Amino acid sequence: MENALEFRNVKKIFKTPSILFWKKSQKKEALNSATFKCPQGQITCLLGPNGAGKTTIIKIIAGLVSADKGDVVMKELKTGDIGLVTPNDRSFYWRLTGWQNLDFFAALHGLKGKTKKNRVSDVLNDVGMYDEKDKPFRQYSSGMKQKMILARALLGNPKLLLLDEPTAHIDPPSRKQFYQLVTENFIKKRGATVLLCTHDLFEATELAQHIILLHQGKVIEEGDLEHIQKKFTSSYTLVIDFLSPPQEPFDKKYKDRIKTKSASSMELAVAEKSMIPGILEDFLAMKGQLMGARTKEDSLYELFDLIEERIS
Amino acid sequence: MKLLAFIKKDFQINMSYRFYFFLQFGFMFISLFMFYFIGRTFSGAMSQYLSAYGGDYFAYVLIGISITSFVSVGLNSLSSVIRESQVQGTLEALLSTPTSIYTILIGSSLWAFVSSLVSSIGMLTVGLIYIGQNVQLINSIVSLAVLFLTFTSFLSVGMLSASFIMVFKQGNPINMIFGTSSYFLGGIYFPVDVLPEWVRGLSNLLPITHATKALRTLLLTNQPVQNAVPIIINLIIFIVVLLPLSLVIFKIAVKKAKRDGTLIQY
Numbered sequence: 205m206e207n208a209l210e211f212r213n214v215k216k217i218f219k220t221p222s223i224l225f226w227k228k229s230q231k232k233e234a235l236n237s238a239t240f241k242c243p244q245g246q247i248t249c250l251l252g253p254n255g256a257g258k259t260t261i262i263k264i265i266a267g268l269v270s271a272d273k274g275d276v277v278m279k280e281l282k283t284g285d286i287g288l289v290t291p292n293d294r295s296f297y298w299r300l301t302g303w304q305n306l307d308f309f310a311a312l313h314g315l316k317g318k319t320k321k322n323r324v325s326d327v328l329n330d331v332g333m334y335d336e337k338d339k340p341f342r343q344y345s346s347g348m349k350q351k352m353i354l355a356r357a358l359l360g361n362p363k364l365l366l367l368d369e370p371t372a373h374i375d376p377p378s379r380k381q382f383y384q385l386v387t388e389n390f391i392k393k394r395g396a397t398v399l400l401c402t403h404d405l406f407e408a409t410e411l412a413q414h415i416i417l418l419h420q421g422k423v424i425e426e427g428d429l430e431h432i433q434k435k436f437t438s439s440y441t442l443v444i445d446f447l448s449p450p451q452e453p454f455d456k457k458y459k460d461r462i463k464t465k466s467a468s469s470m471e472l473a474v475a476e477k478s479m480i481p482g483i484l485e486d487f488l489a490m491k492g493q494l495m496g497a498r499t500k501e502d503s504l505y506e507l508f509d510l511i512e513e514r515i516s
Numbered sequence: 517m518k519l520l521a522f523i524k525k526d527f528q529i530n531m532s533y534r535f536y537f538f539l540q541f542g543f544m545f546i547s548l549f550m551f552y553f554i555g556r557t558f559s560g561a562m563s564q565y566l567s568a569y570g571g572d573y574f575a576y577v578l579i580g581i582s583i584t585s586f587v588s589v590g591l592n593s594l595s596s597v598i599r600e601s602q603v604q605g606t607l608e609a610l611l612s613t614p615t616s617i618y619t620i621l622i623g624s625s626l627w628a629f630v631s632s633l634v635s636s637i638g639m640l641t642v643g644l645i646y647i648g649q650n651v652q653l654i655n656s657i658v659s660l661a662v663l664f665l666t667f668t669s670f671l672s673v674g675m676l677s678a679s680f681i682m683v684f685k686q687g688n689p690i691n692m693i694f695g696t697s698s699y700f701l702g703g704i705y706f707p708v709d710v711l712p713e714w715v716r717g718l719s720n721l722l723p724i725t726h727a728t729k730a731l732r733t734l735l736l737t738n739q740p741v742q743n744a745v746p747i748i749i750n751l752i753i754f755i756v757v758l759l760p761l762s763l764v765i766f767k768i769a770v771k772k773a774k775r776d777g778t779l780i781q782y
Contacts, residue, residue: 218777234777263777266612270774284614295609297525299532304525311521312613340532360613 207279208364208397209242209265214274216260216421234260236421237274242364242414247391247398249408252418258401260421262288262368265399278364284313287357287365291372293349298342302333302352305341306359313360327358330389347378354385365390367400371407383411441500442472442480450492457486471500518615522623523630530627544635548643551577565707570736578643579731580704583666585632587698587724590670591691593625594678602685602782611780617770618763621678629667636663644735655734658741662730662748669723669754675762679769685782698724726750 215237219229235257242248250258263269264276266288278286296305306324315323328334331351336344344352350370357365367386371379390396402408408415408429415432417424425435445468455462463471474480477499484497530537555574569576601607601624610620640659644651651659677690701708701715702724708716719725730747733739773779 216777260777268608268611268774268779269777270771272775282614286612288608288612290608292605292608294605297529297606299529300525304528308521308525309609309613311524312518312610312615314518314614316517356609357612 206244207241208244208281209279209399210275210277211238211240211261212275212277213237213239214261214264214271214276216257216264216269216272233421235264235271238418238421238423240416240423240426242397242399244397245391245395246413247387247400247411248414248416249412250399250401250416250418251403251405251408251412253403255420256403256418257421258403258418259368261418262366262399262401265364266366281364284360285363287360287362288368289353289357289365289370290368291350291353291370293346293353293373296341296349296352296356299340301338301340302328302344303337305352306356309356310359315359323359327355330358331355331385346374347381350374350378350382351385354382354389358389361394363394363396365396365398367398367402369402369404370400371404379407383407387411440474440477442474442483442497443469443500444472444484444487444492444497445469445495446487447493447495448491450487450490454486454490454492458483468495474499518619519623519626523626526624526627530631540631541635541638544639545642547581548578548639551581552646565709568737569707569732572647575643575647575649575736576707576732577705578640578647579735580702580728582636582639582643583663583724583727583731584699584704585635586663586667586727587670587695587702589625589628589632590667590674591677591695591698592674593628594621594671594674595681595688595691597621597624598678598681599685599782602780605780608780618766621675625671625674633663633667640735649736649738651735651738654741655738658744658748659731659734662727662734662744662751665748665751665755666723666727669727669751669758672755672758672762673723675759675766679762679766682766682769682773682779685778694722698722701725703728723751723754726754 214235216233216235218232218234220232221229238257238261250261252258260269264271265278266286297308300308303324306327307320310320310324325334328337331354333348333351333355336348341349341352350373353370365386371382374382386398390398400407400412413428414426415429416426417432425432427435441463447468449465449467449470455465458472461472461474463473465471472483474483480497480499484494487494552574555572555577558573566573566576598607598621601610601620607620611617637660673690673694677688680688680690697718698704701711701719702722703719704724708719708725711719726747730744730751733744733747734741770779
């Protein structure tokens, strides 16, 4: 698969001047030889806790911050091919209507006359805001404002869409709708590439095909969800639901693996999936009345802790 | 086309504040009336200084105040555009489009330029008609060119101010120095000849001194255009020196802001 974007050993240090002018500026390493790829036509997620360097990466790609060292390779991407979506609804002119706002930004994308009018109509239709186009921007709800931010990003027909924590200020239904719009309008309709920057693990697991784990400016790991989980989680969890529990020797045999146990179910840690049939055979052999069994992959919620643990 | 889009957008925003939109034209004429009565109060008293300009204080100050809006727009608009768009958050959105920061800057200050041009021309027209001054067509056309040159020279200074705002966010020594000295030494409210001789040298270093002198030569004394040419050349020299210098300094400021990661911060 081709890559729409590549970061090669990108370094960035920010200096914060001291209030006392005779003291030296404080240096903070935002990116430390960051190297990763964004596959073409996929949603790639930059995942990491606050201060990991996600927004710095987005700003470097958008041309708002310059890298100190390293290369940012954007294949066949020129200015205007990159759309930026942030949760900042103040980036619109609140006295103007939705249409007037988009008309202005469309002109800045070099669109004129009928082409401009059609493009503005198209993007408003795409995000379901056409009927609201003549309302002043200040009267829109948070969800509507977010749709307008997406509509504006669509104006230039971008090949790469940068989403910097785009749903930070909206409710879960609006968030779901927003990501549906992104998937439909960018990935399915346009075959574009999306780089999503979030610390919301749920968003990452739901949406991304490719995940880049960041920690203190470094890329810790890169790959699909399964790869990341395999790399950072040592076990699966086997959940057994039962009518009656197995006899005591079962608990003794698996005492190091049993994580939780209740009157109707138990959870066991298993290193490999191949161990599961053996465990279930023992469960039945020791007179347990099985209702059902399933594996639960350790969620990414535990991942940040694990990363911290491993690094320290 | 992009520059026109900025004018259209700012016109729409201004029209959404209708009361303020019409009120600012009212204020323009209030200040005219004020100087008319000041002129009547002191008529004749300052004639030795004003004789070179026709002897009427109102006519003299009319030229000065009609140009002050240009000084203000040229000096403040660019730095205000940077500051406001950083605070509001629109700068990030504007820079995300394929539009250079220079187009954004110039485009965002165009509305202020157009409205100050309209108010200056309105003030001059009303004032000159009132005092019964006959101005030749060629002098009027050259006066318009002088207004444009004045704006461009102050825009260059404004670009230096914008560079300060880009890097330091707050505090604008260039505006303070240039603005105050232009109002005080530029011959807006009183002739430069009133000032002590050593201060007059300083006033020649300000573009506004030459702008007011050129406009008064063209509109009040109705001298042939050739007499204003040397003064206009002085204005052009200011632009030739200041404009490229301010563009280079602004480019350095943008580069520094990108390196520091503070381009869109305030």
